[in-house]
Amino acid sequence: MTDGYVSDVPYVWSYIAELAPAWLDHAALVSGFVPPDRSDTFNWCDLGCGLALTPIALAATHPRGKFYGIDILPAHIAAAGRLRDDAGLQNLTLHCADFDSACNLNLPSFDYIVSHGVYSWVSPPVRQSWLRFVNRHLKPGGLVFVSYNAMPGRAADLPLQRLVRAIGNSLPGDSQTRALAALRVARAMTELKAPALTASPMAAALMSRPELPPAYLAHELMGGSWDPLCVTEVRADMRSIGLASAGTANLLQNYDSFVLRKAARDVLAGIEDQDAREFARDFFLDQFFRQDVYIRDGQTADSDRRREALLSRCYALAKDSRNVEYVVQTPAGKLRFDNPSARSIVAALDGGPRILSHLLTPETDPRDLLANALVLAAARIILPVGDEFADVGPLNSAIENSAQAIPWRVLPWGSAVRR
Ligand SMILES: C[S@@+](CC[C@H](N)C(=O)[O-])C[C@H]1O[C@@H](n2cnc3c(N)ncnc32)[C@H](O)[C@@H]1O
Numbered sequence: 001m002t003d004g005y006v007s008d009v010p011y012v013w014s015y016i017a018e019l020a021p022a023w024l025d026h027a028a029l030v031s032g033f034v035p036p037d038r039s040d041t042f043n044w045c046d047l048g049c050g051l052a053l054t055p056i057a058l059a060a061t062h063p064r065g066k067f068y069g070i071d072i073l074p075a076h077i078a079a080a081g082r083l084r085d086d087a088g089l090q091n092l093t094l095h096c097a098d099f100d101s102a103c104n105l106n107l108p109s110f111d112y113i114v115s116h117g118v119y120s121w122v123s124p125p126v127r128q129s130w131l132r133f134v135n136r137h138l139k140p141g142g143l144v145f146v147s148y149n150a151m152p153g154r155a156a157d158l159p160l161q162r163l164v165r166a167i168g169n170s171l172p173g174d175s176q177t178r179a180l181a182a183l184r185v186a187r188a189m190t191e192l193k194a195p196a197l198t199a200s201p202m203a204a205a206l207m208s209r210p211e212l213p214p215a216y217l218a219h220e221l222m223g224g225s226w227d228p229l230c231v232t233e234v235r236a237d238m239r240s241i242g243l244a245s246a247g248t249a250n251l252l253q254n255y256d257s258f259v260l261r262k263a264a265r266d267v268l269a270g271i272e273d274q275d276a277r278e279f280a281r282d283f284f285l286d287q288f289f290r291q292d293v294y295i296r297d298g299q300t301a302d303s304d305r306r307r308e309a310l311l312s313r314c315y316a317l318a319k320d321s322r323n324v325e326y327v328v329q330t331p332a333g334k335l336r337f338d339n340p341s342a343r344s345i346v347a348a349l350d351g352g353p354r355i356l357s358h359l360l361t362p363e364t365d366p367r368d369l370l371a372n373a374l375v376l377a378a379a380r381i382i383l384p385v386g387d388e389f390a391d392v393g394p395l396n397s398a399i400e401n402s403a404q405a406i407p408w409r410v411l412p413w414g415s416a417v418r419r
Pocket of ligand 1: 002005011012013016047048050051052056070072073076097098099100115116117120122126147219220288419
């Protein structure tokens with residue numbers, strides 16, 4: 001029924017910040033598109049929501065939004081439903097369904113459809129159902145987030161995944177037991193510097209991060225359809241249902257000047273086709289995981305409108321202000337932004353999330369303030385958040401009292417941190 005997707009062990013509780021409406025709006029705006037109008041109500045749907053902590057947190061912090069989560073595994077939807085009910089949330093509907101049958105559910109049209117960690121883990125027919133769902137349910141002007149293992153960066157991990165799956169499938173036990181046993185062999189082989197594993201970033205990560213949760217490893221590695229995708233293939237899929245690229249939720253990667261050296265930009269300038277150029281760009285980034293944003297019938301925003309819209313958005317500090325370093329490592333080298341404007345934004349947000357334009361003084365140049373906010377967001381020092389602070393007490397109590405170990409605390413402005 002799951003077409004080769006791991007179905008015998010539940011996934012981990014994960015919160016994905018990039019799926020928040022404010023984050024996706026920010027990505028669309030920096031790419032020149034007008035995001036959905038959320039001034040009244042809006043509809044948001046997570047395809048392959050897993051244990052649904054992200055939709056649960058967003059439903060609690062966006063009372064005017066209507067949230068939906070769809071997943072094929074009954075254990076996921078049952079656990080998510082318990083947490084939702086314990087938190088008293090009324091604006092989250094969960095469906096246990098595969099993408100094919102979800103197409104026939106009685107659902108509204110969505111302003112946002114998100115899908116994290118699904119598209120390159122499921123079979124081509126399942127991807128077709130996924131596309132049919134999005135085609136049927138995305139509103140004009142609606143945004144789609146889709147993340148996937150990407151070529152060329154994941155090419156070097158392909159042998160490792162096939163090895164783990166082959167050894168795992170030859171062993172008894174559930175997917176988790178089999179993945180762990182297979183990984184013990186793969187780690188020993190990595191230690192012995194088996195040549196086919198030395199170039200694999202995933203093999204290196206498995207060695208350096210023994211804390212990776214077993215359920216995560218089972219879902220990551222044991223599926224029957226683990227296939228890294230080229231951005232050209234995914235864009236063609238999205239185009240087939242009328243969607244156009246609206247940048248990436250990996251905010252840093254929206255800026256050529258941040259991630260590419262001049263010589264690389266010059267080479268890419270010679271490639272006319274935008275999808276081929278993006279694929280070639282992924283070679284310079286050694287891209288292994290993409291977080292694409294797409295839009296249907298997107299309305300473009302000129303630079304004045306974009307600036308005004310971004311200045312009217314709310315931002316929060318993503319880390320303790322004492323730990324902020326005004327520099328970020330990118331594939332092109334170190335990007336430095338230690339200047340009074342960046343420091344003033346961090347200082348202001350230290351007191352809590354603020355709307356950017358509220359930081360303007362008669363002496364501030366709005367362009368300078370915005371440019372620095374964009375760099376700080378790209379460097380994940382600040383993050384785009386909602387501006388209506390919700391009572392997250394009931395949800396956090398439900399999380400703390402859950403029989404499951406849920407390592408997250410939800411924040412009132414629509415985000416979450418590990419606890
Ligand atoms: C790697 S998990 C990601 C879960 C969640 N998006 C997250 O980030 O925590 C992939 C999810 O896709 C779901 N899934 C796989 N195939 C599916 C299908 N055909 N229809 C619906 N859900 C599916 C799985 O049950 C699983 O929860």
